[in-house]
Amino acid sequence: MVLAPFLFTIYTADFMFSSATSHLQKFSDDSAIVGLITNDDDREYKGLIQNFVDWHKHTSSLPLVNIQGKDIVSVDHLNNKLDWTDNTEAIYKKGQSRLFLLRRLRSFGMQGELLKTFFDSVVASAIFYGVVCWGSSISTADRKRLDKLIRKASSVLGIPLDTVQEVGVRRMVAKLSSLLQNASHPLYEIVTLLSSSFSDRLLHPKCLKERYRRSFLPAAIRLYNKSCSQ
Structure with a gap:
């Protein structure tokens, strides 16, 4: 940006x-x-x-x-209702077009790890782009729509694939963990101030400044704390 x-x-x-x-x-x-x-x-x-x-x-x-x-090119990710529906629509259309390519490759005899690599680099990269930002904020209907694409891809590959929620959780926790180890990150000081002196957990997201409460941080902190307790 x-x-x-x-x-x-x-x-x-x-x-x-x-x-x-x-x-x-x-x-x-x-x-x-x-x-x-x-x-x-x-x-x-x-x-x-x-x-x-x-x-x-x-x-x-x-x-x-x-x-x-x-x-x-100008792209509208948030609509005038301040939700991610337009963003989901754009991702869905892009995912559909790339899923077609995945099917074509399978019809040509490609399979196994090579087909999975194509999915990861071409299809999944389009579906999960920016998932750290929107993954915890999209509606249930939008999430189910994207999960439908993933199920279709799973059928083509013949292997189970993680849902949007599973990928979003994993990437948010990884992003926050990476942030905590990078002192040069702009959010490093903000997040480290939430560190608990008694455990590896972070303080409740409500302690964040107002400007950060609408970011990915509240959801990421909750998920990070959950992973620490497991």
Whole structure:
């Protein structure tokens, strides 16, 4: 996500405003309209808000950004309901197309470890991409939909495969364990402050700052503590 602040700046570069009483303040991935209202005169402030809303409506279809000859495609992972349904739909479609390739390879006589390697590198990599972020937050219906893809792949390979939940749990615990051993990680200090002085467990996720309670950390900490107690 290194490009995110850069792309946000490009996409919003054509809307700027600054006066003695109101201005648009831009952050790395967000914007705020700040206004000084005197004697209940908020006309400029409200006018700036309306102009920003009008600008946003006219820029709903953003032109592609091209970097070194390659277009940067915009992908919506979260919809306007703040759930992962759109992300699941995109993963499902990608998984379906790659599952077709898996079936074709089997029809050509490929089997065993070679077919499993193809599944891991081409099919599973698409289905489980970013699972640490969304694995604990998707709905039961979305999880079942992805598990259906995995069952189909299991039938093609002739071996049992882990579900989305199983893979998500394993990867979240591994991610958190790796983070705890990497002092240069941006979240290292935040997480190590939760370390218990009496055991290897971490304190309850509610001790996290508000900004981290919507990340993968709460679920990862619960799973990490569960694995420590087993």
